[in-house]
Amino acid sequence: MEKCPGCLTDLNVVKNGLNKDQKQNYLCKSCKKQFIDRRALVYRKFSGNTTLISKIIKMLERGCSVRDIEYIEQVPRSVILRIIERFNLKINLKQQVYKSIQIDEMWSYVGRKRNKKWFIYALSPETGEILACVVGKRDTKTVKKLYDKIISLKVVIEEFCTDNWSAFSKVFSNCCHKIGKQFTRMIEGVNCLFRHRISRFVRKTCCFSKKLKNHINAIMIVIDSINKGNAWAK
Template structure:
């Protein structure tokens, strides 16, 4: 029978999402509608908090995905800490300098400092993080590229 009105279901939905379950999987496991899962996520007051205040090295990269249909391409720009597997900060937007600068601002708003930024050769990252030490090239972004692969194949 339908479980969407039972107490505790919102907590279960959020817990499953944090643990990496997809929207359809959560709906099936908890016997609720996909709409209930999406409403619970959109109404959540969860705020991303960094696990540390200072990171020696953060990897930054862009990741595209389709939402709804192939004409609706969306870009996720995020900072990743390889040693812990933590996504430290993220922003959605266009693949441009303004979005890269929003990521840097988000890191600052979260109170995150870093010694070094690793990125690919994308000019927007090079420009945005020019004040700090940069490691540029695919060799330095192995961790975040692996995370991109995991995200894409979930």
């Protein structure tokens, strides 16, 4: 008889019908868990379990993969993916005037390595917050989307600092634009933080999202942590 993955005993485990794939379903009379082929079907009310949801989000912030969380917390993968899908971030800016913002890009992929997605974002070195970001192709059109997002924030930005990529020069040509790695040192450090916190950004990684929405929301979870000042905690 199968052992219960909850209480690790087979004393009170009985057969409990077949699932839709015609696989044997088991019921543990001790802890009331049902499971199929050693995989627990955890019957918790996840939507109302704010403690568990908060814990999963914190683990995602700290770089834990979906499979790691599934193993540690004994939570179905579908539940973790649902939490990622439903994560909604609203960026609340800390001030109305910024002396400068630094802009840089990082690449990753969704589904397959040939399907590259570039993450381009704007960081304030004064407050350490991320003001806006976009995910898309590495072209002028994507940079323009970021610029439009920044303008829609209705804040005063005195200067934009980027590297010498031509798309930045085209989009920010009408602004006070500083070009050079010496002006983007802080954002390069944040890029390193992203690689520590999101395995999708690690060079030569095998970790990726199958859905673009999950990819973006996984990034947003870490951005929320950065803006709250939690990402730098050891």
